[in-house]
Amino acid sequence: MKALPLFALTSLSLLPLSSYAVPLNDDFSVAVDLTLASDYRTRGISQTLNDPAAQAGLTLAHSSGLYIGAWSSNVDFGGDLKTRQEVDYYAGWLWQATEAVSLDLGYIKYAYPKESQFNQSEVYGILGAYGVKLGAYYSSDAPGEDSKQSSMYSYIGYETELPFESGLKLRYGNMDFKDPHMYSSSGHGDASYREWEVKVTHNLAGVVLGLSYIDTDVSKTECQSNWGYKDVCSATLVASINKSF
16 A cells, blocks of 8 residues: 555644744734754654655734745655655634634645645644643545545644743644554554654754654554555654744
C-alpha cells in the first residue's frame, strides 16, 4: 500500500497569535515563520522518512481576527512517489476573548505537487484557555486506499513559560479514520491511533530552539502496513530552530 500522508496545523495555528507580527497599517499585520527541523513529524508520523525539513509560512491578519496564509515544507514518502513538497493554504478567524482565552476557527487545503491523490482539506477549531488547548480537525476528503474518506484528529495540549526564556509544550492526540488503515501481524485492522509530544523551547536572541520527544501507539507492523516503513511512527527526538518576524 502507498504511504498515506497525515496532516496537522500545530505550527500554522500559532501564526495569527504570533507576537512577532509586523503591522502594515492600523488594520493589517503580517507574520513570517521559518523553521529548520531534524524531522517533519505530523501527528506523530514522519513526513520526510526521518530526514530534516525546511519550512516557511506567511500569514496576513486583519484587526477583526480574520487571517489568510500559506505554509510549505519538503516531504518524502518514499517508494515511487514523486512529490517532494507540501503546500498548505489556510484561512480563518481568531477571536481573542481575553489575553488568556481564544477561539480559532478555519479551513486549510493541503496540496502535493505531482501526487494530487494526497490533496485534501480540513476544517478546524482550537479553543485556548490559560495555556490549555483543545483542538479538532475534520476532513471529508482524506486519502484512502481506494477512494476519499472522512477523518477526525483531536487533541488536548498545554503550554507554559519556564524560567530563563524557556517554555514547555505538551500534546496528546487521537487520529481517527472512517475505515481501517493499519493492520497488525494477525491481520486485524485498526482505524485510529494515539500520539503525543513533549517539547521544550528556549529563546536565544530572538531565535527559538526546540527539542521534542514524539511517539505513537502504532506498532512497527501497523506502521509498515500503511506508511510502507517500520520506523516513521516510532519514538524519536526532533530538534528544531525557529525564527518568527
